[in-house]
Amino acid sequence: MEKVAEILVEASAAAVEPRFRALATGEVMEKAPGELVTVADREAEQLITRRLRELLPVPVVGEEAVSADPDLARALGSEPAVWLVDPIDGTGNFVAGRPEFAVMAALVRDGRTVAAWIWQPVSGTAYAAELGSGAWRDGQRLHREASADLPEKWHGLLKSRFLDPATHHQLQARARAFGRLEEGLRSAGMEYPLLADGGLDFILYWRTLPWDHAPGSLLVSEAGGVSARLDGTPYRPEPPGCEDGLLVAADPAMWERARDILLGQAG
Known part of the structure; x- marks a missing residue:
């Protein structure tokens, strides 16, 4: 769990955070109508993909890789284990200079998510969860209290x-x-x-x-x-x-x- 968290933080520091509010002309593209992608998305996904494969050599279904080759997503239904990667969740916010974006990954086994990681670069907050073991924010256990009845x-x-x-x-x-x-x-x-x-x-x-x-x-x-x-x-x-x-x-x-x-x- 700790190693994947480190991978996300390091990829964010290398490819994402230096470009926040500093994107150059030509570093933002439209991959589909209304859907933006940046060089930071692509570079971060490449870094995360390589490191995750070194950790566990199974298919990596990344948002930007699937944009280029939609057939890659079929691994979710055909492979016993798959990594999921979203290099910048909230790319529109990232491009606009808003702080609401995150770097995320998950491990899927036999069609179920068994582990998950969310890194919020601007606040420096890390979330993680493991199936059957719990959820954490910056290493502190999370337990959501019941809400009001009304x-x-x-x-x-x-x-x-x-x-x-x-x-x-x-x-x-x-x-x-x-x-x-x-x-x-x-x-x-x-x-x-x-x-x-x-x-x-x-x-x-x-x-x-x-x-x-x-x-x-x-x-x-x-x-x-x-x-x-x-x-x-x-x-x-x-x-x-x-x-x-x-x-x-x-x-x-x-x-x-x-x-x-x-x-x-x-x-």
């Missing part, structure tokens, strides 16, 4: 960017039952830890790219929360395009109540 006291995020207009309208109307609802920080590597730390009560994501959600889902689950599809199936990382919709909450009772409200099934 939905009108809950603070949640509704990640609506990839929702169709009709679904978005329905969810916004139902979400009036909650006390405070926001769009989020544009970085799963910031949002999941915020929930694990007690700063949020629930998050509804729609698009669920594996490198975005495997690390944080394990962190929240090991801290006592829940990360599951809307039918109640526990989250498992899948190749892009397999399934949409993921609700993350502070505890099982909140997950059930929030899901019922968002789906219009609350009594």
Whole structure:
């Protein structure tokens, strides 16, 4: 666990942090409409990939590698063990000079995330989780306390960017039952830890790219929360395009109540 954390910190120091608020002309590209990538993303992923393979020689499914060759993501369903890497989660924030970005990795065995790491360079905060063993922030054990019983006291995020207009309208109307609802920080590597730390009560994501959600889902689950599809199936990382919709909450009772409200099934 400690070695992977060191790899992320060192790659961030070498490739990411020197370019924060210092990106040169030509160092930011658009890899798809509305999707940015920088030389820092690519260099950090190359560094992390090489070091992870030295640690455990299994396929590495990195965000930027999959952008170049989508077939690489199939390893999540065909290989017994796979590394997942997101070299900069929140690239748009990074490009804009905002501090909400993270460097993340996860280890997947037989389709389940068994270990996860999140490094937040600006604050210098490290999160880690191991299946069945717990979650930690800077080496301190995390345990998410249950939230208030009343939905009108809950603070949640509704990640609506990839929702169709009709679904978005329905969810916004139902979400009036909650006390405070926001769009989020544009970085799963910031949002999941915020929930694990007690700063949020629930998050509804729609698009669920594996490198975005495997690390944080394990962190929240090991801290006592829940990360599951809307039918109640526990989250498992899948190749892009397999399934949409993921609700993350502070505890099982909140997950059930929030899901019922968002789906219009609350009594």
